[in-house]
Amino acid sequence: xxxxxxxxxxxxxxxxxxxxxxxxxxxxxxxxxxxxxxxxxxxxxxxxxxxxxxxxxxxxxxxxxxxxxxxxxxxxxxxxxxxxxxxxxxxxxxxxxxxxxxxxxxxxxxxxxxxxxxxxxxxxxxxxxxxxxxxxxxxxxxxxxxxxxxxxxxxxxxxxxxxxxxxxxxxxxxxxxxxxxxxxxxxxxxxxxxxxxxxxxxxxxxxxxxxxxxxxxxxxxxxxxxxxxxxxxxxxxxxxxxxxxxxxxxxxxxxxxxxxxxxxxxxxxxxxxxxxxxxxxxxxxxxxxxxxxxxxxxxxxxxxxxxxxxxxxxxxxxxxxxxxxxxxxxxxxxxxxxxxxxxxxxxxxxxxxxxxxxxxxxxxxxxxxxxxxxxxxxxxxxxxxxxxxxxxxxxxxxxxxxxxxxxxxxxxxxxxxxxxxxxxxxx
Amino acid sequence: xxxxxxxxxxxxxxxxxxxxxxxxxxxxxxxxxxxxxxxxxxxxxxxxxxxxxxxxxxxxxxxxxxxxxxxxxxxxxxxxxxxxxxxxxxxxxxxxxxxxxxxxxxxxxxxxxxxxxxxxxxxxxxxxxxxxxxxxxxxxxxxxxxxxxxxxxxxxxxxxxxxxxxxxxxxxxxxxxxxxxxxxxxxxxxxxxxxxxxxxxxxxxxxxxxxxxxxxxxxxxxxxxxxxxxxxxxxxxxxxxxxxxxxxxxxxxxxxxxxxxxxxxxxxxxxxxxxxxxxxxxxxxxxxxxxxx
Numbered sequence: 133x134x135x136x137x138x139x140x141x142x143x144x145x146x147x148x149x150x151x152x153x154x155x156x157x158x159x160x161x162x163x164x165x166x167x168x169x170x171x172x173x174x175x176x177x178x179x180x181x182x183x184x185x186x187x188x189x190x191x192x193x194x195x196x197x198x199x200x201x202x203x204x205x206x207x208x209x210x211x212x213x214x215x216x217x218x219x220x221x222x223x224x225x226x227x228x229x230x231x232x233x234x235x236x237x238x239x240x241x242x243x244x245x246x247x248x249x250x251x252x253x254x255x256x257x258x259x260x261x262x263x264x265x266x267x268x269x270x271x272x273x274x275x276x277x278x279x280x281x282x283x284x285x286x287x288x289x290x291x292x293x294x295x296x297x298x299x300x301x302x303x304x305x306x307x308x309x310x311x312x313x314x315x316x317x318x319x320x321x322x323x324x325x326x327x328x329x330x331x332x333x334x335x336x337x338x339x340x341x342x343x344x345x346x347x348x349x350x351x352x353x354x355x356x357x358x359x360x361x362x363x364x365x366x367x368x369x370x371x372x373x374x375x376x377x378x379x380x381x382x383x384x385x386x387x388x389x390x391x392x393x394x395x396x397x398x399x400x401x402x403x404x405x406x407x408x409x410x411x412x413x414x415x416x417x418x419x420x421x422x423x424x425x426x427x428x429x430x431x432x433x434x435x436x437x438x439x440x441x442x443x444x445x446x447x448x449x450x451x452x453x454x455x456x457x458x459x460x461x462x463x464x465x466x467x468x469x470x471x472x473x474x475x476x477x478x479x480x481x482x483x484x485x486x487x488x489x490x491x492x493x494x495x496x497x498x499x500x501x502x503x504x505x506x507x508x509x510x511x512x513x514x515x516x517x518x519x520x521x522x523x524x525x526x527x528x529x530x531x532x533x534x535x536x537x538x539x540x541x542x543x544x545x546x547x548x549x550x551x552x553x554x555x556x557x558x559x
Numbered sequence: 560x561x562x563x564x565x566x567x568x569x570x571x572x573x574x575x576x577x578x579x580x581x582x583x584x585x586x587x588x589x590x591x592x593x594x595x596x597x598x599x600x601x602x603x604x605x606x607x608x609x610x611x612x613x614x615x616x617x618x619x620x621x622x623x624x625x626x627x628x629x630x631x632x633x634x635x636x637x638x639x640x641x642x643x644x645x646x647x648x649x650x651x652x653x654x655x656x657x658x659x660x661x662x663x664x665x666x667x668x669x670x671x672x673x674x675x676x677x678x679x680x681x682x683x684x685x686x687x688x689x690x691x692x693x694x695x696x697x698x699x700x701x702x703x704x705x706x707x708x709x710x711x712x713x714x715x716x717x718x719x720x721x722x723x724x725x726x727x728x729x730x731x732x733x734x735x736x737x738x739x740x741x742x743x744x745x746x747x748x749x750x751x752x753x754x755x756x757x758x759x760x761x762x763x764x765x766x767x768x769x770x771x772x773x774x775x776x777x778x779x780x781x782x783x784x785x786x787x788x789x790x791x792x793x794x795x796x797x798x799x800x801x802x803x804x805x806x807x808x809x810x811x812x813x814x815x816x817x818x819x820x821x822x823x824x825x826x827x828x829x830x831x832x833x834x835x836x837x838x839x840x841x842x843x844x845x846x847x848x849x850x851x852x
Binding site for chain 2: 204207210211228229232233234317327328379380381383384522523526527529530531533534537538539
């Protein structure tokens, strides 16, 4: 009996250990584990295959997980010390990893190995105050305003021009907000944005000359009068001007994107990826186009974008870190960046300047695709990512949600956010 | 022979005992340890004494979460227990087709929370929701439900939704309790002139108090672990207003969004203390109203 029990236990242990093992070398090859959320949808496999072909001394192992679960999985892998050697993640988490020391500082590698002039300013935006760079931009999800041509035509409003301003955008939205059946309820809203940072409140704050954090990303600016002004205007679009639908209306109509392509919203502030949902679901004959984010009240334009990042794991062994950098360099090559450009509407906008020209040649809707990337180099701005971004952003959004529902004023929201963000940043 | 039996006993107990250690006892010990440390899942834990507890207990979010859990539990438990008793008695009647009704009431408890939340987001809509359309016919409302600015209305609406989902399941426990009541007792009450209402409140309810007590304990545990529905119905992009936060969301956010394992662990112990106090009150008052045969 004893022998059988012992034998059983050994078998169980061996079987369970078999799955735990990982090797950094396979023969003479360096094994490089690449974390690619959403697999081929976000990182074209032809890039991976091309890298494998060019680097026969590197054995590539892909760690694929759906985007929604990838970060949770990655956090567990990091806590267990077995994260992929290089992985794709969102910019906020990349900044957070940089803060805790889990991301390799790439500033020297960028200086020594890349020709900075080949790339847009978005290449290396996740930095700390001391100049350390914690990631290389995989692709950009950039914002613009899309508009329903039929609604503009019906009410005789001219399509927005590239040099339009925020004030003009709000004026157009007022003109296009309509109660078409005279029942006292709005049927078409002039403008839909969102309650999120990228397409919701940050554009208004920046347009008024404010900012959530200072340039060093270490101080809260939510108590700044300009930031407050931005929040007040953002709040007014829903609560006073009533040109933007509230949460009740949006929920009843699915979401802002659905409301846009069903003709219930004239203009929508959105990211490039949203145009896929519009193109896939809009009824036949639905015509729309895009325009760059309008110029703010200060005379300056801000094109907000989310730069997803390639991050090299700091606990990866040296050969793996070198192989990971080789992979990133291959990803930034002209050939790979053109592959990104070909699928730009699902992946995002590439960072190599020459690849941007390739996008223009692609025949997709909206016609003015350039609205999403044209201003990036000059007016591009990210989401103020810093090591505590993942904590301060939800805090701010909690208060802003209450503000948009009308439960609190913009002043109350900004005071509360400032107090909470200040406390977080001081830690 | 006894020695051999002992060996087999250990053999059969081993899987449960090992998993108890691995998945329950060791995590509880870790939870206690982490609650005194600063730990971000990457760098080694750093001892910080009672700092996490001070942070947690001085944070308005913790008190809001406890307040919301308290109100949710109050509405959920009272409505759930009362309706489960009514439904249980109704389903205990020996009528044709009763088994179909038992199944119908049980079905909502099989639905996933996310699906239920999406259904109720539509039902609760103050302007377009079917509940308000119905209430408007009766000249009531519109009620704001989860779209309200008042946290009490929001949290209570969430509890009402949970009652819809859970009452069928709870009524099965009541049904099982009812079937233990002797027909003789009910018959004797009828002979003494007791009507259906008197029998319900004076005979049936007192005799199923152990079941009611158990449902209250389950209800408290369910209230404390409520999570998915709040995230789906009250959140935008994974963010929920702090006015409507609950303990499990706070714990999740701190642990997996903000990488603050220490704070999340301290919050767990606060939640444990909360349940302990409420359960203690329930147990202390149990003798006064729970009747065991």
